[in-house]
Amino acid sequence: MRWFVVEVVAVPDWEDLDPEDVDAEGNCIVDGCYLIRAADEAAALTRFHDKVPITCLDDFLITIRRRRPADDLASFYEIA
Secondary structure, eight states, X not given: XXXXXXXXXXXXXXXXXXXXXXXTTSOBSSOEEEEXXXXXXXXXXHHHHHHSOOSOGGGEEEEEEEOOTTOOGXXXXXXX
């Protein structure tokens, strides 16, 4: 098992996102970096999608990479 980082960035302005992807204050609820332990990138991405619902995938740029020693883990959401 390895640690992977899934980075999620909203493409449109937050006010243009699907209402299910924002909170009551209009902040995007899925934008950010997620730390996931998995066997490979495909498994990490599957685990991410199982735990973090995204209503409109086309509104987000989603990238996955191996965790780096220099990553600031304090700013990551960990998915168990």
